[in-house]
Amino acid sequence: MGPSGAGKSSLLNAISGYRKSGVEGTMHLNRKASCYITQEDHHQPLLSVEELMHIACQLKVKGKANYEETITDVLSNLNLNHRRNVTADRLSGGERKRLSIALEMVANPSIFFLDEPTSGLDEVTAATCVRLFRDLAKQGRTVVCTIHQPSASIFALFDHIYVIARGSCVFQGSPKAVVPFLSHVHIECPRHYNPADFIIEVCDSESNDVIQTLSEAMQNGKAICTKLQLPSAIASTSTLEEEPSSLEPMTDFVIKPTVTSMILEQQRPKVSTLVQKMKQITRFFHSPHAVSGFVQFWVLFRLMWTKTMRNRTVLWIQLVHHIICAIFIGLIFLNAANDGARMFDHLKFCLGVCFFFCYTQVMVPILAYPREVKLVKKECFNRWYGLFPYYLALTLSRLPVQIFLNVIFTMLVYWLAGLPAEFFRYALFTVVGLIVSLCAEGFGLMIGATFNVMNGSAIGPLTIAPFLGLAIYGFDFAPQIPAIML
Structure with missing residues (x-):
């Protein structure tokens, strides 16, 4: 406190x-x-x-x-x-x-x-x-x-309470001993005043002398106020006179080697170095989790799939977004693929599709994942699961929806742009788009796990822009890219 x-x-x-x-x-x-x-x-x-x-x-x-x-x-x-x-x-x-x-x-x-x-x-x-x-x-x-x-x-x-002020311990012990302890150091708590409020106000004062006095009386946490032996004048007016107490050295909480720990150390049998190394190896391979990694993955996969299916609003927004963007891009490059003289239009079409996949997939985790990071950090610390099963479940649970949305987008764009009606070409076009989406999503997860929503929204587009610039520059001039930029 x-x-x-x-x-x-x-x-x-x-x-x-x-x-x-x-x-x-x-x-x-x-x-x-x-x-x-x-x-x-x-x-x-x-x-x-x-x-x-x-x-x-x-x-x-x-x-x-x-x-x-x-x-x-x-x-x-x-x-x-x-x-x-x-x-x-x-x-x-x-x-x-x-x-x-x-x-x-x-x-x-x-x-x-x-x-x-x-x-x-x-x-x-x-x-x-x-x-x-x-x-x-x-x-x-x-x-x-x-x-x-x-x-x-x-x-x-x-x-038991442990009161801290500016990094120092100013009281430790029973809450009932706060008022007698303050009286012992000549700080009187007013009658009908909450002791917790009073000691906080005392510790929150601008004077360091009061905090130093309290800390020295408690030996900065090395003493515990359990039975404070008060002067008779104070004890007669104290509301806790039925429970006299004194400052006793703390021996049941180890900060530095105490008498208790030294006695235990002397009584402890000596263990050979080989046994100690074997224990370290055993602890290294011992999993801190209650279940195996596969069980963690399966439970998390079902959890994330359930979340995805129940969040219908987000699914509809993503579907409408992919359809509208596909129609816009398709109308801009309507039947452009049938004209071999429009080479730069073909290049613009490829770049437009890449831009869509990059910015769409990178921004979703940047906006959504920072809220999830705190939960994942707490659950990983409490040994619910490991990071690898979590990441695997997260990626695979999003894959079916991502494939479906990409197929809808590429189908509309491919047909409106007038690309050859061959299944192999369309499948290759879709696979390339899916690979770009997965790379962008992974990049977005990295940014979302590192920054908050506000900073991530600014950093995400800024970090993707150089990669897209290199992609444009490398379409026809790859040999001229300096080695330092590769």
Whole structure:
């Protein structure tokens, strides 16, 4: 917990492994299954809750389990059973957050990492979500979340808080010990004031002396405020006098080698170098996913094909777009192929067809894929599937629609331009167009996965233009192209 820009999300990303670059330090892991739930709840909007749960079970549950029983149990625990036939885009903010948790709970992870789970939710919904996290913790799971400024009722639900200000730890321990701790460092919290609001206001002040004082009192996170032994004058007026506490060194959370870790290290039997290398090799070949790559591909292929077929509006727009453009290009070069003297018109016709395939196929993923990237990144990090099965399923699921649209386009253009009525020539013309479409789509996917919609829309045409210029230049003057441009 902490003010904006304190480093909450950065710390969560570091300890969860979501971010590895630019991170230094030591973490001790017990190799328990964990999951990361981002601040924004990204789901497939055209699929229902039950369909999403089935996909999660098929990708995250090992063996042939009873998926229906698992789905019913998880949805019932999260109060989503009555919404199982509703598509994800029709859920409320709190329901989408619970759905994100439900999708991960099918694998029964031991640790949950949540980034700002109450952001954008009203007070009642936020309190409901935090109570859900507390229930998960009572079931033996560890729940770690970031929160900006909780209300008093939500603040009291947490078992342990870690307050950050400008990258330093200013408090760690029980929420009930915040007010006594502040009194201990001569900072009085007003009566009837939310302790969470007060400590955030104190940390958000322009003075660095207050933050430095609090950080030194907590040893910058190396101490935990569990039982603060207060002066009698303060203890007599404290609302928490029945729970005296003191600053005790933290030995159950490793930041640097502590007494506990040193004792464990001495008691640990020495393992030979050969055994250590064998363990490293075994971990290298061990797949982090619950199912094989083929199962991942098949589940993702059916998912993407279902999405494509349900998005009828996009299909109709693409069909009308291909037909109208084919008629325009065909009318411009009407029967031009029958006149051998119109060589430059033939060249313009070929370039026009190439331009259509390039710009049409490159812009679709640039506009659509940036919204998908966040979902793919989260699901890959949570070990739903690998990137190769995903890319293979994405490409092959789009191929039938792409072939159909290209055949419609080339059929109209080929006939209007007056090209020879030979099947072999038409098939070759269509195959070349399909190859150009696939190359442009792959280029668009690369741009869409790298940039957002606004930047990608500007970068896509700019990067394609040089290739098209080289294509025009190379039609008749290929030997004159400088080697540096090849």
